[in-house]
Amino acid sequence: MPTSSASDAPADASAPKNSAPSGGVQSLERAFDLLERMADAGGEVGLSELSVSSGLPLPTIHRLMRTLVACGYVRQQANRRYALGPRLIRLGESASRLLGTWARPYLARLVEETGETANMALLDGDEIVYVAQVPSKHSMRMFTEVGRRVLPHSTGVGKALLAHLPANEVRALLSRTGMPAATEKTITSPDAFLTALEEVRRSGYAVDDNEQEIGVRCLAVSVPDSPTAAAISISGPAGRVTEEMTEKTVPVLQQIAVELSEALASSGPGA
Structure with missing residues (x-):
């Protein structure tokens, strides 16, 4: 989860592309935030729901979820929705x-x-x-x-x-x-x-x-x-x-x- 409210704001243009304003790695913070949002939603969600709840654009969420699926922390269901994966x-x-x-x-x-x-x-x-x-x-x-x-x-x-x-x-x-x-x-x-x-x-x-x-x-x-x-x-x-x-x-x-x-x-x- 983001460590401060500043991490919810757009990243400064001078900041490294993959770094969060808090000094962490923004992509990691976003990935863990999505996992927690999935857990709060009962373990299974659609990309559009995650986009609405997180405020992130769909392409960003799709890229993060694809990585989480590849790592086994999320799996894609037959109905195209995403569920928490077995490695968790x-x-x-x-x-x-x-x-x-x-x-x-x-x-x-x-x-x-x-x-x-x-x-x-x-x-x-x-x-x-x-x-x-x-x-x-x-x-x-x-x-x-x-x-x-x-x-x-x-x-x-x-x-x-x-x-x-x-x-x-x-x-x-x-x-x-x-x-x-x-x-x-x-x-x-x-x-x-x-x-x-x-x-x-x-x-x-x-x-x-x-x-x-x-x-x-x-x-x-x-x-x-x-x-x-x-x-x-x-x-x-x-x-x-x-x-x-x-x-x-x-x-x-x-x-x-x-x-x-x-x-x-x-x-x-x-x-």
Whole structure:
């Protein structure tokens, strides 16, 4: 993405033809901008749509897309529209692992301050994927394997992430995944789930109350302004993660989520 508003302006005639005004390479900035616009549009677009949204002329977009297709980062569909390509998957998987690595010090602080297992999860397509975890020091503790995928409707992190989506997008996701009951407390109605998301937006945090596993409660918040939809959580036995503990823990979760967000915005801790 362009690093300053100046990069949206026409390049100075004296600047090198392939250099962006910000000091970077303009063609690279434009290519990454197009990839992000494709992702925002659902992964598939036409050239005219990209031209309208980016303000770039069609010949420029066509040249950039031809290069991205040749590299495997974009593919052209039979209907002549363009879709994100398979080579992005490897980049995404590596980035997810790195995101988890960056998050671990913040999750470790959560464990120290709450005593319970801390997790980080992303919304990947229609599923939740756990990318980092720091376990509790208690002998009785929760454990979720990093890389595990679950449906969002029965998890605290899933609620925290879906609460930011429009209701019609949530309904569409639920219609694709279904709402199987993991326990007798799992929410299995789209209307009831949307009501639960309203509560998440009102309170600023999400709860999984025995919905994924009986005897386990989870508190979760989204990571604000994360480059990809992310949430952090703590989970533990319902006997320890009580209402009283919730009141003390939520502000800690929210604060650490903000600090993690700031670290990610600066390309990771120590950047």
